[in-house]
Amino acid sequence: MKKIILVFVCLFFCNADILNHNIDDKTIINLSKECNNGNGAYGSCVEMLEKLKLGCKKNNMNYCGEYGRILNVDFDRREESVSLLYKACKNGRPAYCYELYKFDVYARGNLKRAKEVAQIACENLGQSNEIIKKETCFMSKKIDECIKNTNDINPVKCSIEAMEKYKERENYGRK
Structure with a gap:
């Protein structure tokens, strides 16, 4: 249920250029664009967030930072974002x-x-x-x-x- 709410919010509030400054994975960039276009592509939003989360678990600091930033800015899940932002910050980002x-x-x-x-x-x-x-x-x-x-x-x-x-x-x- 949380994922559905998260995706619904993203369809309306995510920035169109949400991933363009630190993520060079074309799949994630395309998923972000699909998610942000508001065409009901909420599956793209879920997939994008899951890929960022997975990349963070694999210690990709850009993925951790972007995942944390999205949770903070676009989803108002600030407390959850803190550890992700701090991890990216302390590890060269x-x-x-x-x-x-x-x-x-x-x-x-x-x-x-x-x-x-x-x-x-x-x-x-x-x-x-x-x-x-x-x-x-x-x-x-x-x-x-x-x-x-x-x-x-x-x-x-x-x-x-x-x-x-x-x-x-x-x-x-x-x-």
């Missing part, structure tokens, strides 16, 4: 550190891990991810300041405010 850092600050208040994974992203993201790299470098330092300065403000609130100010300053909401 810093883009997933970024996903986890945002979730840890905004939703979980886990600043210790947010700082850890933001620092990993900062140190390991390449020039193609310059915007994210810049944010994670700034925020890893800012989160540390917020944790140390508990006298003035709640550290989680401090971190969230720092993220919001950073995004405003960097004009993330460009029109």
Whole structure:
């Protein structure tokens, strides 16, 4: 029953380019496109998710990261996604550190891990991810300041405010 609900949600909410940045398996990319077209191809959604899950079990970190990201972003199965994103992050896939850092600050208040994974992203993201790299470098330092300065403000609130100010300053909401 969970699979049916998961697939139904995917038919309406998954991004069309959900897998294109880290998965080069043409079968999975095609399944993603079929799933995202909303043509009732829910079997494609199930198959795509199962292939990602299987690839993750075989320690393909791109599959773990994408599976975790899809569960987090598209299916609101955030708690389930955490271990997958962390596994990918800690094993050479810093883009997933970024996903986890945002979730840890905004939703979980886990600043210790947010700082850890933001620092990993900062140190390991390449020039193609310059915007994210810049944010994670700034925020890893800012989160540390917020944790140390508990006298003035709640550290989680401090971190969230720092993220919001950073995004405003960097004009993330460009029109």
